[in-house]
Amino acid sequence: MLLSLLTMTTGAGLPEQLKRRDRPAWDQMVHQQHKRIFNLHLRLTGDTEAAADLTQETFPEAYQNAHTYEGRSKPEVWLYGVALNLNRSWWRERGRNEPPVELCEDIPDPAPTAEQLAQLSQQAHVVYAAVQRLPETYRRVVALRYFAGVPATEIAAVEEVDAGTVRWRLHHALRKLWVMLVHDGAAFADAAGKEERNESEIS
Amino acid sequence: MNQKSADDNHTPLEEMLENLPEQASPADLEQKCLDALDVLQAAEQPTDKPTPATRPNRLLWQGLAAAAAAVLVVSLISVWLPMGRQKRVAMSHERRPRSYAMEFPPGDIAPEERIADGAEPAAAPAPGDYGIEAEKVKMMDSQPEPPAAPAPVTTALPDEELRAGRTYNLEIELAEQTPESALRRYGTGDHATRGYNAQLNIPELEAVDQVSRYPSVPVIGESYSRWETATTPTRPWRDDSGERQKIARKELELAVQDVEEAYDEAVSIIEKAGGYVDTENITVEESGDKQALISARVPVDQLDDVVAGLRKLGEVISLVGESEDRTKEYDGRGAEIRDLGAEECELVAKYEQEKNKARKRELYRRIIALREQNSRYKATLKDLSDRTHFAYLELILVEKLSPRAFLNDIVENMAFLGSWIGATAVFWVPALIIILAVWRRKGAAVTS
Numbered sequence: 001m002l003l004s005l006l007t008m009t010t011g012a013g014l015p016e017q018l019k020r021r022d023r024p025a026w027d028q029m030v031h032q033q034h035k036r037i038f039n040l041h042l043r044l045t046g047d048t049e050a051a052a053d054l055t056q057e058t059f060p061e062a063y064q065n066a067h068t069y070e071g072r073s074k075p076e077v078w079l080y081g082v083a084l085n086l087n088r089s090w091w092r093e094r095g096r097n098e099p100p101v102e103l104c105e106d107i108p109d110p111a112p113t114a115e116q117l118a119q120l121s122q123q124a125h126v127v128y129a130a131v132q133r134l135p136e137t138y139r140r141v142v143a144l145r146y147f148a149g150v151p152a153t154e155i156a157a158v159e160e161v162d163a164g165t166v167r168w169r170l171h172h173a174l175r176k177l178w179v180m181l182v183h184d185g186a187a188f189a190d191a192a193g194k195e196e197r198n199e200s201e202i203s
Numbered sequence: 204m205n206q207k208s209a210d211d212n213h214t215p216l217e218e219m220l221e222n223l224p225e226q227a228s229p230a231d232l233e234q235k236c237l238d239a240l241d242v243l244q245a246a247e248q249p250t251d252k253p254t255p256a257t258r259p260n261r262l263l264w265q266g267l268a269a270a271a272a273a274v275l276v277v278s279l280i281s282v283w284l285p286m287g288r289q290k291r292v293a294m295s296h297e298r299r300p301r302s303y304a305m306e307f308p309p310g311d312i313a314p315e316e317r318i319a320d321g322a323e324p325a326a327a328p329a330p331g332d333y334g335i336e337a338e339k340v341k342m343m344d345s346q347p348e349p350p351a352a353p354a355p356v357t358t359a360l361p362d363e364e365l366r367a368g369r370t371y372n373l374e375i376e377l378a379e380q381t382p383e384s385a386l387r388r389y390g391t392g393d394h395a396t397r398g399y400n401a402q403l404n405i406p407e408l409e410a411v412d413q414v415s416r417y418p419s420v421p422v423i424g425e426s427y428s429r430w431e432t433a434t435t436p437t438r439p440w441r442d443d444s445g446e447r448q449k450i451a452r453k454e455l456e457l458a459v460q461d462v463e464e465a466y467d468e469a470v471s472i473i474e475k476a477g478g479y480v481d482t483e484n485i486t487v488e489e490s491g492d493k494q495a496l497i498s499a500r501v502p503v504d505q506l507d508d509v510v511a512g513l514r515k516l517g518e519v520i521s522l523v524g525e526s527e528d529r530t531k532e533y534d535g536r537g538a539e540i541r542d543l544g545a546e547e548c549e550l551v552a553k554y555e556q557e558k559n560k561a562r563k564r565e566l567y568r569r570i571i572a573l574r575e576q577n578s579r580y581k582a583t584l585k586d587l588s589d590r591t592h593f594a595y596l597e598l599i600l601v602e603k604l605s606p607r608a609f610l611n612d613i614v615e616n617m618a619f620l621g622s623w624i625g626a627t628a629v630f631w632v633p634a635l636i637i638i639l640a641v642w643r644r645k646g647a648a649v650t651s
Contacts, residue, residue, distance in 0.1 A: 052235075060240060117216070
């Protein structure tokens with residue numbers, strides 16, 4: 001009893017309990033992670049209702065495939081992976097065509113000003129929309145790293161790639177994201193408009 | 204440590220992304236999630252079984268199916284191999300050439316010696332059979348020894364009184380195989396070799412002595428018997444039966460439970476019918492399969508009964524019969540013997556009347572030559588008679604595949620296949636591992 005209480009409180013042995021599909025452990029997992037899963041879906045879909053539905057699907061899907069959890073990462077990270085798979089399926093059902101993964105070597109590193117960052121914080125939906133437009137490979141690492149707070153090493157474990165590869169993907173994802181936010185997105189529309197006008201005047 | 208520090212070194216953009224405000228989830232979302240789990244659990248509980256579509260179950264069933272298929276294939280091969288082997292054995296028997304002539308060359312040992320060892324030769328024919336007077340026959344029996352005959356060598360001879368000018372049958376047992384050509388030097392009459400035994404008809408006593416002191420091959424034992432005296436006229440041939448003289452041959456192949464037991468019974472059947480086993484051969488292969496080959500001679504009138512009796516010993520695989528009419532040769536050889544007998548009688552009469560020693564000696568030599576020739580003809584005729592009166596019977600006994608032997612064959616074949624699979628494991632085990640790994644990776648990609 002004491003041991004089980006200890007394991008429940010410390011988290012040790014939780015992977016095994018989840019793998020065995022012990023219901024108390026799964027209830028605990030739902031309680032702890034449903035908000036994070038909901039926000040993950042919401043940021044990647046932009047639809048509250050869809051995010052709620054996907055959250056409700058995520059836990060049964062993970063519960064059903066609990067035996068595939070191999071313990072290479074924390075249980076919640078594995079759960080985020082299941083959520084991202086469902087999210088991808090959701091987008092595919094809507095006919096989304098994944099943009100190609102392009103190298104953006106010629107794009108400079110993002111150097112947002114404090115003003116720009118403040119603007120972005122106020123227009124979170126713009127940021128989410130830009131993330132949704134990222135290719136699948138980048139979108140997954142960005143969502144796991146910045147929306148779910150998973151370290152690169154654990155992302156590497158769940159994605160079955162090197163940590164260096166994850167960092168490389170994050171680096172390129174941020175550069176691409178910044179390009180989309182500055183030039184293609186609605187953010188800094190005024191600034192972009194000014195730049196365009198200046199360029200046309202010069203030319 | 205470095206990784207953590209790398210993760211901690213956030214750019215302003217990254218910090219902004221991490222600190223984006225979270226939206227509050229619907230109030231009943233947690234309960235809905237729990238309800239969804241309840242529904243899933245309730246759906247699984249009635250059967251109290253794991254999820255039917257789960258990969259381990261699928262893998263297990265596929266593995267079982269693959270194993271079952273492999274066992275099926277191995278079993279089929281194991282069953283097919285012994286059956287094919289039995290068939291091949293039967294086919295090899297069918298293909299075996301039937302070379303009777305090679306196995307039973309003419310001029311073989313006199314049949315009466317083979318029928319009953321030590322039996323006396325046929326009784327001397329009645330004088331009337333020769334077509335000459337009885338007095339002449341008596342005179343020939345009491346014929347004086349020719350003057351040119353050398354002194355008899357008695358040291359190496361048995362107790363029986365030997366006289367020069369008579370033909371004796373010398374049977375010697377030699378320590379080594381002796382070529383026929385080597386023995387021919389010592390005997391001018393009929394001779395034959397079989398293994399280590401040699402039989403010679405020795406017309407001259409000095410030749411007998413030479414054979415008994417055979418220089419190159421040690422003689423283990425020797426026995427002499429009187430074949431025919433030189434003064435006994437050659438038995439003329441006369442066959443009043445009018446029957447066709449045919450050489451009959453039959454080959455019977457049987458699948459029996461126990462080859463040795465069947466062999467004993469077959470020999471018994473053959474001997475009861477007045478036949479005899481000429482050659483025999485029992486082969487026990489490394490695998491334990493037994494096979495017997497019996498070449499026998501059976502009286503022609505008993506052949507069908509013998510074959511019928513042998514057929515009861517097992518399952519008939521094949522039965523081949525053929526015959527060859529030799530009546531013409533039989534008649535011709537008999538006529539020649541009769542003519543030679545008549546000529547001999549005439550020469551004997553001349554010899555009796557001749558006073559001149561030189562001519563008498565010449566007549567004697569001619570008589571001896573005639574008798575030798577007649578003796579050869581007679582032997583040929585006897586052989587022909589033997590072959591026409593004693594049919595050739597070749598019996599092949601193969602072991603029937605008993606259930607135990609059948610199972611043994613299956614086990615042997617499975618062991619062979621197992622060893623083969625083990626030997627090739629270096630190829631297929633890694634391949635299997637790779638396939639399974641790819642399979643697992645593919646399945647894991649769905650959820651992780």
